[in-house]
Amino acid sequence: MGSSSQGSAAVAAAARVDLCALDVIPVFAKEMIAGGVAGAFSKTAIAPLERVKILLQTRTNEFGSLGVFKSLKKLRQHDGIKGFYKGNGASVLRIVPYAALHFMAYERYRYWILNNCPSLGTGPVVDLLAGSASGGTAVLCTYPLDLARTKLAFQVNGSDQLSRALKRASPQPTYGGIMDVFRGVYSEGGMRALYRGSYLKYSSSGPTLMGILPYAGLKFYIYEGLKAHVPEEYKNSVTLKLSCGAAAGLFGQTLTYPLDVVRRQMQVQSQQQHEQFGAPRITGTFQGLMVIKQTQGWRQLFAGLSLNYIKVVPSVAIGFTAYDTMKHLLKIPPREKKSSGHGPA
Secondary structure, eight states, rough: OOOHHHHHHHHHHHHHHHHHHHHHHOOOHHHHHHHHHHHHHHHHHHHHHHHHHHHEEEEHHTTTTTHHHHHHHHHHHHOEEEEEEETHHHHHHHHHHHHHHHHHHHHHHHHHHHHHHHTTTTTTHHHHHHHHHHHHHHHHHHHHHHHHHHHHHHOOOOOOHHHHHHHEEEEEOOOOOOHHHHHHHHHOOOOGGGGTSSSSTTTSSOOHHHHHHHHHHHHHHHHHHHHSSSSGGGGTTTHHHHHHHHHHHHHHHHHHHHHHHHHHHHHHHHHHHHHOOOOOOOHHHHHHHHHHHHHOOOOGGTTTHHOOOOHHHHHHHHHHHHHHHHHHHTTOOOHHHHHTTOOOO
């Protein structure tokens, strides 16, 4: 009887220690952990669709007319099952810090807006502004990893005649991994080349921030706006959270998708290709939109959009739901409490 009581006491003491350890972690660190886990989980779940989407956007001669399922089949024939996840290591490596910074910065920006701009109220407009600012912050910190992911995903180990002809007509370096991409890109154009396609590359509006700012803002605006109209007894429903997240991702991506196409094509274009074959070089957002429309047709601005619909629904839905779940597990205080006079931890 005594040993049983001692065992129970030991379990209770361990639980108290765990609870205290969790309480010691700052709120912003908990938000980063929750965001990183949510990002990694959602990105890995849709990795095959993301790979095919990039190929549809960039390798138009090989994959442009195949569609989603035929592209997946061709990719498996060339690269095997592992080909579905080629570049996913770089993708996860990028998305963990990106999502961590994105969600944490969103909470911090939202807190700041609520306390310094009371005229904006507490509605979805605050989520729109905080989401846009946090998206831009996260992009600037993690963009080189996104560039590496696109470079790796762009490669296809094809041995057919078409693939060999395309390699001769449009030579591209072959990369063996993330660090290999960094070394190759840096040797081609220095530090600025690592931000090709981002706002930092050009003085005009770059496609990365030009796309991510409205997309990130709309995503939080729609998700939080829909959740605000859910009855209190259903707010913890996983199904409703998934539905709100899916709607947010679907609507946001539809409006900003052409900017994503410009960004991908800017990332994979090479100086060698421009000099040898006189291919038009994309140097900015609006110029890129016009170049793609004139040389590839306006339909190319929406290449892979149907796949993006399939991809965005589970990705954003899983991401928001996983973040809310992690916030609950990590005992992150509700936003209402943080905005009622208590400073950020």
